[in-house]
Amino acid sequence: MRVTVSVAIAGASGYAGGEIARLVLAHPDLSLGALTAHSNAGESVAAHQPHLAAHPAIVGRRFDATSAPALAGHDVVFLALPHGASGAVAAALAEVDPDVLVLDVGADHRLVDPQAWRDYYHSEHAGTWTYGMPELLHAGERTASAQRALLADTRRVAVPGCNVTAVTLALQPGVAAGLVASDDVVAVLAVGYSGAGKAPKTHLLASEAHGAAVPYGVGGTHRHNPEIVQNLQVAGAQQVRLSFTPVLVPMSRGILATVTAPVAEGTTAAQLRDAWATAYDDEPFVHLPPEGQQPTSASVVGANTVLVQVALDERAGRAVITCALDNLVKGTAGAAVQSLNLALGLPETAGLPLLGVAP
Numbered sequence: 001m002r003v004t005v006s007v008a009i010a011g012a013s014g015y016a017g018g019e020i021a022r023l024v025l026a027h028p029d030l031s032l033g034a035l036t037a038h039s040n041a042g043e044s045v046a047a048h049q050p051h052l053a054a055h056p057a058i059v060g061r062r063f064d065a066t067s068a069p070a071l072a073g074h075d076v077v078f079l080a081l082p083h084g085a086s087g088a089v090a091a092a093l094a095e096v097d098p099d100v101l102v103l104d105v106g107a108d109h110r111l112v113d114p115q116a117w118r119d120y121y122h123s124e125h126a127g128t129w130t131y132g133m134p135e136l137l138h139a140g141e142r143t144a145s146a147q148r149a150l151l152a153d154t155r156r157v158a159v160p161g162c163n164v165t166a167v168t169l170a171l172q173p174g175v176a177a178g179l180v181a182s183d184d185v186v187a188v189l190a191v192g193y194s195g196a197g198k199a200p201k202t203h204l205l206a207s208e209a210h211g212a213a214v215p216y217g218v219g220g221t222h223r224h225n226p227e228i229v230q231n232l233q234v235a236g237a238q239q240v241r242l243s244f245t246p247v248l249v250p251m252s253r254g255i256l257a258t259v260t261a262p263v264a265e266g267t268t269a270a271q272l273r274d275a276w277a278t279a280y281d282d283e284p285f286v287h288l289p290p291e292g293q294q295p296t297s298a299s300v301v302g303a304n305t306v307l308v309q310v311a312l313d314e315r316a317g318r319a320v321i322t323c324a325l326d327n328l329v330k331g332t333a334g335a336a337v338q339s340l341n342l343a344l345g346l347p348e349t350a351g352l353p354l355l356g357v358a359p
């Protein structure tokens with residue numbers, strides 16, 4: 001008999017919380033329980049998440065206020081809150097519901113090094129949870145199994161940052177195979193606006209953003225720097241030097257990362273392709289398109305799919321990897337549900353869309 005897993009979402013009025021709700025509603029083993037919000041507590045769910053409004057589980061519902069008692073009594077709690085907010089909620093929840101599976105899509109529990117947290121987030125570190133990237137290669141691995149084993153045995157998951165997912169999945173096969181030098185990595189990402197959340201921000205005014213490409217977090221200041229470095233070290237990189245620059249472009253969803261790193265003299269395009277194919281041929285959600293076919297951000301909208309392409313720039317002596325994903329699916333909610341599936345012993349792919357929407 002199929003057992004239904006009940007799910008609460010904190011931050012359900014936001015973009016990430018709304019996307020988690022969409023995936024939960026489509027999942028064969030999950031049912032939607034508490035939906036909480038902050039300034040919008042008491043408001044209609046359908047008014048804030050109109051794309052979900054037709055579902056019977058949404059009709060007539062209002063957000064509760066985020067608190068441990070409001071979230072307690074479920075099998076699973078997703079935290080989709082601003083940085084710094086989830087640590088306190090998670091601690092209060094552990095008091096009333098110690099065995100609940102908690103997945104934090106914010107940054108609070110991702111970093112291992114508390115000093116890196118303080119340097120980039122300027123607050124006290126809440127602690128480190130199991131990292132929610134099943135495909136993360138560990139040193140010595142050419143295909144990912146160690147991270148899956150960790151996720152299958154945890155009740156606390158820190159879901160990765162969306163930009164971090166794109167850069168890590170782009171580069172890690174080359175690091176694992178010893179084909180690229182991790183001490184000279186350059187990553188430039190075109191990113192969509194939903195990554196910034198719903199809360200108004202001055203650099204996101206529609207009249208200025210429409211039709212413009214806007215770099216931000218330039219010069220090594222973006223808080224995803226230490227998380228990318230951490231992942232490449234897990235994959236076996238000895239020394240990581242990273243130049244990471246995101247650029248807002250006028251699209252709602254999506255990331256297109258271009259990552260380059262030097263290759264050893266004599267490395268061939270076939271060797272590169274073989275390393276990426278070895279890492280990803282058996283991955284359910286990471287797909288290597290035919291040679292020469294470039295990923296586009298539009299191809300993965302709404303899907304948990306990641307497209308990764310690798311090429312050799314012989315003149316530059318660098319591997320050039322392009323990677324497309326939907327920041328709200330594989331970059332957030334999809335990775336969270338994939339991790340939930342592993343933590344609960346469900347099929348890893350359950351409830352997760354593989355196909356995008358086009359055009």
Ligand SMILES: NC(=O)C1=CN([C@@H]2O[C@H](COP(=O)(O)OP(=O)(O)OC[C@H]3O[C@@H](n4cnc5c(N)ncnc54)[C@H](OP(=O)(O)O)[C@@H]3O)[C@@H](O)[C@H]2O)C=CC1
Nearest residue numbers: 011013014015016037038039040080081106195197198199
């Ligand atoms: N958007 C994305 O692509 C990604 C987002 N994330 C992470 O997910 C988390 C949520 O992001 P996102 O949904 O985009 O942001 P939004 O601004 O869209 O939503 C934020 C949510 O948190 C609630 N909230 C705001 N302030 C507080 C507070 N002080 N205490 C408790 N709850 C609060 C809001 O409630 P209310 O509306 O009622 O005020 C809302 O539900 C962030 O940590 C973000 O970094 C991670 C990967 C990608």
Ligand SMILES: CC(=O)N[C@@H](CCC(=O)OP(=O)(O)O)C(=O)O
Nearest residue numbers: 106107161162163191192195196
């Ligand atoms: C467009 C935009 O602003 N994107 C966000 C990415 C959001 C994300 O990945 O979430 P975390 O903040 O949880 O790491 C950024 O670059 O900060």
